[in-house]
């Protein structure tokens with residue numbers, strides 16, 4: 260195999276497969292991430308709860324999902340869990356999204372727990388001493404501050420999830436990596452399809468990095484000393 | 493106004509308050525002094541249940557605070573608290589720090605809340621800082637904002653836990669002056685402090701705590717000039 264004799268025309272012939280792969284990867288990652296944030300917030304709050312019956316299940320969940328390989332989770336969910344609960348499979352999309360949500364929720368929960376616990380406890384005391392309930396204090400005082408600290412690690416988690424989403428090829432989900440595998444199998448050529456797949460992931464992670472940097476900047480602006488609204492009395 | 497009966501508080505096996513009884517009358521200014529670790533902060537924090545109490549009873553205007561049927565959030569709106577570390581909300585402007593609780597709990601309009609805030613800021617001498625963020629203020633200014641924030645709920649009592657201990661010496665006076673002004677206006681106040689000059693000048697009564705007990709409580713001129721208890725004498729000998 261001559262590395263200088265690459266046949267990009269093969270890729271071009273399969274462009275629709277790669278584009279479909281791109282679409283599937285995006286749908287999997289974005290739905291997995293959004294679901295993972297929602298579930299992660301609940302679990303993260305659960306991990307900061309003083310009530311044992313909320314704390315322990317949250318902690319157990321997070322430890323289970325962080326302590327096992329995502330590949331194993333995907334296989335269990337697709338081949339065992341969903342068929343056992345529903346008596347049938349709903350295809351790779353449902354299984355894939357479910358696995359990504361459940362997995363990223365555990366990591367997001369840790370980020371959210373750490374963010375909440377990083378806020379000085381004097382903040383909660385000051386809020387409670389004014390008469391706010393625990394949940395009002397959480398919503399108005401603790402979470403807004405914690406959220407700003409969570410943006411960078413939550414962004415990293417988004418990028419990690421995008422890359423990990425390629426593991427769903429194991430259940431024949433037709434994502435970017437799957438497209439590469441098909442082409443590789445058909446032509447017994449490996450450089451072109453896998454380089455293209457790697458390049459597509461690289462472009463996506465690059466764009467995500469830019470997006471995260473933008474979000475981070477946006478949310479710190481309202482708190483930028485030099486931009487405070489002086490003289491607006 | 494505030495009545496404390498036989499208050500006990502333990503952290504695990506450590507008994508910090510060992511049966512404290514006392515009373516604060518309306519418009520009275522009580523200063524609490526005593527060595528570090530004697531339980532002054534814990535005592536103050538028990539009054540609005542920032543610490544759960546182990547045994548005993550606390551009444552505020554006749555309502556038992558540590559009764560499961562009592563709405564503790566309602567009690568807290570009547571009891572303002574100022575902390576050693578200010579604890580302003582860093583993500584909010586001075587204005588938002590002050591208007592947040594009145595708008596959310598007292599349900600007053602934004603307009604009214606902002607008027608009230610400006611009045612209070614004028615009172616603590618910080619009207620021009622309304623739209624700054626806490627980190628842009630000096631420690632003394634932050635503590636004055638914290639006082640204004642507590643006052644915005646129109647509390648019946650104000651609790652101060654060493655409000656000047658975290659401040660550089662040159663800023664202590666500006667905060668004490670605001671507190672003196674409050675006392676003159678007839679606010680009921682309980683102040684944990686190491687500022688003996690302030691206690692002597694402003695307090696109606698000084699409470700000396702040591703080892704989880706109230707050892708002695710008297711008018712300032714008696715406690716500072718003719719303390720009866722040996723431990724009070726020893727403590728004052730060290731700090732005065």
Ligand SMILES: Nc1ncnc2c1ncn2[C@@H]1O[C@H](COP(=O)(O)OP(=O)(O)OP(=O)(O)O)[C@@H](O)[C@H]1O
Nearest residue numbers: 503506508526527528529530531532533534535654
């Ligand atoms: N949350 C807590 N958990 C365990 N022990 C505590 C807690 N808070 C206070 N204590 C202990 O209770 C004792 C009394 O503390 P407290 O803060 O009330 O003293 P203090 O009189 O305010 O002292 P200082 O002048 O240093 O502020 C100390 O021995 C302290 O270590």
Ligand SMILES: [Mg+2]
Nearest residue numbers: 532533534654
């Ligand atoms: Mg203290």
